[in-house]
Amino acid sequence: MGSLDTERATIGWAAKDPSGILSPYTYTLRNTGAEDVYIKVLYCGICHTDIHQIKNDLGMSNYPMVPGHEVVGEVKEVGSEVSNFKVGDKVGVGVLVGCCRNCRPCEADVEQYCNKKIWSYNDVYTDGKPTQGGFAESMVVDQKFVVKIPDGMALEQAAPLLCAGVTVFSPLSHFGLKQSGLRGGILGLGGVGHMGVLIAKAMGHHVTVISSSDKKRVEAMEHLGADQYLVSSDATRMQEAADSLDYIIDTVPANHPLEPYLSLLKLDGKLILTGVINTPMQFLTPMVMLGKSLYLPLSINDYISRSNSIKTTLRIETIQRTSMLLVMVALFLTLFFFFLSQLLIFYFLSFPEFFFVGAILCREKGNHGELHWEHEGDKGNA
Ligand SMILES: [Zn+2]
Ligand SMILES: [Zn+2]
Missing domain, CATH: 3.40.50.720 (NAD(P)-binding Rossmann-like Domain)
Known part of the structure; x- marks a missing residue:
C-alpha cells in the first residue's frame, strides 16, 4: 500500500501559461468520498472553450490548468453512498463538478445558475484544491455530476455530447x-x-x-x-x-x-x-x-438517451496516444480533417514516454485554433 498521495497521483496535459502549449503535469486527486466516483478517463473532446481557457482569452485562467470538459471514462471505484454507478460502468462528465445544493437554482435542478457552482477545471473545489479536467488519466467527481453512457453507444461518440x-x-x-x-x-x-x-x-x-x-x-x-x-x-x-x-x-x-x-x-x-x-x-x-x-447537467441523461435512440453519428477524428508513429499519423489526419472542421477526440490509452512535439489543430479555425503538445522539460525546443 502506498501513501494516499501515491495512490491518487495522476497525470494530465496541462497549460502552464497562456502560450497554448500543453505538457505533462502530475497532481493528486482526492480520495473517493462517500458521494464520489473515481473515473479512468478514456476519451475527452476538445471544445473551443478549452482553447479560450488555455490561452487566457477570458482573463480568468489559473495555471497549471488541465482542460477538458467532454470527458468519457470507466468507473474504477465508487463511494459508500453511490448507488447509481458501479465499477465498470461507462460514464461522462461535463462542465460542472459541484454546486451549493441549497439555493433556488440548485433546488430547481438548474445548477448552472448557482452562484457557487464549480467548473470542471480552472476552479477551486470545496477542499480548497484546484479542479482539473479531463485531459488526464483519471478524475474523482461527485456522483451528481456524473452521467451514465448508455450501453451500445460508442464512447468516442458520447464525448462531444457532453458540452x-x-x-x-x-x-x-x-x-x-x-x-x-x-x-x-x-x-x-x-x-x-x-x-x-x-x-x-x-x-x-x-x-x-x-x-x-x-x-x-x-x-x-x-x-x-x-x-x-x-x-x-x-x-x-x-x-x-x-x-x-x-x-x-x-x-x-x-x-x-x-x-x-x-x-x-x-x-x-x-x-x-x-x-x-x-x-x-x-x-x-x-x-x-x-x-x-444553457448547460443543463441534469438534462444530459435524457439527452444522451435520446441521442442513442436517434442513431445520430457524429463525424469525429480520434487520436490515440500510444506511439510516436500513431501520434504523427494522427497529426496528419488532424491537419487534414481540420479543414473539414471535424471534432477531435483524444484517446488517453497511455502517455508516450519519449519526447515528441506535436501541433494539434482544433476544430475551430482561427487564431485560437492551434495547440502545441510537448514533453516536460523540452519547452525551449518547440
Ligand atoms: Zn465546451
Ligand atoms: Zn446552488
Whole structure:
C-alpha cells in the first residue's frame, strides 16, 4: 500500500501559461468520498472553450490548468453512498463538478445558475484544491455530476455530447423548438455547428447552414445533410432568406454583428448565442428576444438517451496516444480533417514516454485554433 498521495497521483496535459502549449503535469486527486466516483478517463473532446481557457482569452485562467470538459471514462471505484454507478460502468462528465445544493437554482435542478457552482477545471473545489479536467488519466467527481453512457453507444461518440451536444439540445428544448417541421439556421460550422445540424435534422427540422464563405458547403450539404447553405456575404441571398427561420443557433466564438442574422428570423424567431465571446456584443434591432446558451447537467441523461435512440453519428477524428508513429499519423489526419472542421477526440490509452512535439489543430479555425503538445522539460525546443 502506498501513501494516499501515491495512490491518487495522476497525470494530465496541462497549460502552464497562456502560450497554448500543453505538457505533462502530475497532481493528486482526492480520495473517493462517500458521494464520489473515481473515473479512468478514456476519451475527452476538445471544445473551443478549452482553447479560450488555455490561452487566457477570458482573463480568468489559473495555471497549471488541465482542460477538458467532454470527458468519457470507466468507473474504477465508487463511494459508500453511490448507488447509481458501479465499477465498470461507462460514464461522462461535463462542465460542472459541484454546486451549493441549497439555493433556488440548485433546488430547481438548474445548477448552472448557482452562484457557487464549480467548473470542471480552472476552479477551486470545496477542499480548497484546484479542479482539473479531463485531459488526464483519471478524475474523482461527485456522483451528481456524473452521467451514465448508455450501453451500445460508442464512447468516442458520447464525448462531444457532453458540452457541444447539450449546448445545442438544451436551448432547443428550453425554448420549445424541438417539434418537427421548424426551419432552423446554424451559424458557423465548427464543432457545435456540426452538432447543431445533426441534432436539428434528427428533430425533423429544415436546416440552413450560414457561413462566411462557400468553403464548407460540401461538408454541410453532403456530409451532414443540411437542406440549404447561405453565405452571409451574399447580400442577395440573405435578402431572399429574410423572415424565413424559426431560430438560429449562433456558434461563432468571436465578436460579430448580429443584425444580418436577426433579419433572417420570423416574428418571434429566436437567436441563440452559444459561442463564448470575450468582448461585449452590440445590436440595434430589438425585434427578437435573445436567448442564451444553457448547460443543463441534469438534462444530459435524457439527452444522451435520446441521442442513442436517434442513431445520430457524429463525424469525429480520434487520436490515440500510444506511439510516436500513431501520434504523427494522427497529426496528419488532424491537419487534414481540420479543414473539414471535424471534432477531435483524444484517446488517453497511455502517455508516450519519449519526447515528441506535436501541433494539434482544433476544430475551430482561427487564431485560437492551434495547440502545441510537448514533453516536460523540452519547452525551449518547440
Ligand atoms: Zn465546451
Ligand atoms: Zn446552488
